[in-house]
Amino acid sequence: MCFMHALLRECRKGTLPREIEPIARNEGMDSNHLASALIRGVVSLPLNPRHSCRPCAIGERCRVKVNVNIGTSAPRCDHQLELEKANAAIVNGADTLMDLSTAGDIPALRKRILSLGVPVGTVPLYEAVRRAGSAIDVDPDLLFRVIREHCQDGVDFLTLHCGVNQAAFDALKVDPRLMGVVSRGGAFHLARMAQTGEENPLFKEFSYLLEILEEYEVVISLGDGMRPGSIHDAGRLAKTTEYLTIGRLSKVCHEKGIQRLIEGPGHIPLSQIGYNVRMIKELTDHAPLYLLGPVVTDISPGYDHVVAAIGSTIACMYGADFLCMVSPSEHLALPLVEDIVEGTRVTKIAAHIGDTVRKGHVWQEARELPVVLARKDLDWEGQFANALFGDHARKIHERDGITDTCSMCGDLCALKLVKEIFEKKEEKQ
């Protein structure tokens, strides 16, 4: 019995599954509201019953969540490094991990990532391509077999590029893009479609796909295989054609009780973020939206973590629910541990700033005030204890010695001066 089915059944009886309460509390949300949001499909909860991990609610009125991608590639295939990266991500606030390995013993690494206690996502097509030897040799049987294996292993959500169909391919031909296709999943499907003339099996046999996901209670993440690869390409047809397909598939998922996430673009100019996010939300009946970026300029490789944080904060203002970390090595190299640390922190900051808008005033005060009160009193320990990355802040502060003020102002500290003014006034009165 799938989680959503069980939930629906229990709710119709007027009871709430007991698992709901702590998850709702963690979001500062009423249990009934969370149950209702799950039933309406505006919140999803990736939680494979075969996987033991902390639950993570994603969607409307939940805190914005952060996913971090790790995984091997042929040029750099080191399981130990990937596990270090995964742990660094969790320590710095990752809510979920995706294992995007494309080299080495992929199932073995996946099992170790699944042991880390957070929801895990994968892209089964990557493993299928590695096993077949090339993208054009991935027959549908192999692909569905790999999907089933990932479900059996306990993966909580699967990115499946079901929207990369002939309609999207046609759109790409009619209205070409400089960067073509930059999604690996998208490119793999297209390569086989171009070679064989066949439709993408994930689109053609979508009902069969949903049967597998229902059997294992796994969340589908509808991948954005046609996401623009440069801000120049953002206004081309392929992206919007895929939105429409994903919107239709999102409805089918919801009707069948399959939880879904929607993946969004990509490279988008600042001025186009708002309407893109709103359009996707509308087309998918406000399903939880999972964004990579958006990257809002293409001229800052090496700083794409900051570029994506700027784009994603704005996307959160319009309804993005789930942010995929972008690391400083994006577009340049497979990330190292320090890239994951920096990327995760910066993405976490974007998510938090998004929350200051979406979670409302009371929530914002609760999270922000402890740091402000400590800063007001020049209580450095209090600041570090309540800051997002207090140990990092401490290192910067203490490099010029441990003092009550900071080395920026020293004896000319404005806070101290003004405090004295008001204290003197009070004494006089």
Next chain:
Amino acid sequence: MCFMHALLRECRKGTLPREIEPIARNEGMDSNHLASALIRGVVSLPLNPRHSCRPCAIGERCRVKVNVNIGTSAPRCDHQLELEKANAAIVNGADTLMDLSTAGDIPALRKRILSLGVPVGTVPLYEAVRRAGSAIDVDPDLLFRVIREHCQDGVDFLTLHCGVNQAAFDALKVDPRLMGVVSRGGAFHLARMAQTGEENPLFKEFSYLLEILEEYEVVISLGDGMRPGSIHDAGRLAKTTEYLTIGRLSKVCHEKGIQRLIEGPGHIPLSQIGYNVRMIKELTDHAPLYLLGPVVTDISPGYDHVVAAIGSTIACMYGADFLCMVSPSEHLALPLVEDIVEGTRVTKIAAHIGDTVRKGHVWQEARELPVVLARKDLDWEGQFANALFGDHARKIHERDGITDTCSMCGDLCALKLVKEIFEKKEEKQ
């Protein structure tokens, strides 16, 4: 004869000063438009005739400019370090520098900063406080003398906290803020006002102040001494009271032909940036707006450069013209060279993203396309040559060896795969 007066006189004769043309060209702007914008006061050009430097137009339809603050403090007073920081700022794209020194031989360092070839700003009050020994001992004569000295030395723009008057002080008492006053200039004025009961001389003798600025053709930067010091404080009265005063003073400046910049807050929640920027623009007749931040969360010390980049990018969407760098050591310590490098780069990225909105589609394409075209062709050298910080990007890319693809995807490069699909199709046809 002040620059603005000369400009007005020449324009009335129907001629354009010859200095205008290269500046306009550099902004992708018509000379007549720039002259008109300067006359209307929506663009300012800090350019002290006693100072030799590259001109920097700030305001409507100009590229968003970046200022970097450097300067000594009592806990860390090292002229050589400050000069290294100044040079690092210029190398990484600073358009102007401000010397905020509060310790050591302040005039000597200022002269060296002025030799670096970019417009320079200062806060004369800091030096006056150091010379008097304390803020309450700065008498008006000393303050005006120091202002005159800075003008004589060739400083191009002066931050003067003329809006910190009794009305602002009253607003602070009526509607207190947790963080009180975090602007050093603001705090210094308030300390003396509280001690002596006198009005801020920069407000009281504003006409005299403008006479000095007119004599030396120096731009006034109307400082935001009442800027909120935490997002919790953003909605309090003192800030808006100061906006109103600054708005009135801005009109006086413009009537007298004194170019001005307007400084804006501070710590502001994401949801409040838009109306604050618009309100300041309206009240000041759309004078060029110079922002520090806004910092949109208080819980990320150590990452306030990113927090400010997020806030300032959004502020640019609403009309901010000039961004002050925030470094990773903000709120923690005086920045080191590496903080200036990181802070300047991230602020420069925010300014560029702001430009993608304000400078329009054609400008955006011109700046972005070279990188996109190089990336499409896996032409790494072309990417690095056209990127904002190409050397930094190169280091990340080359750490896994020099190859045509990157170590993220290796043999599974989506770009390569899709290129092959379309090339095969073309061969068939």
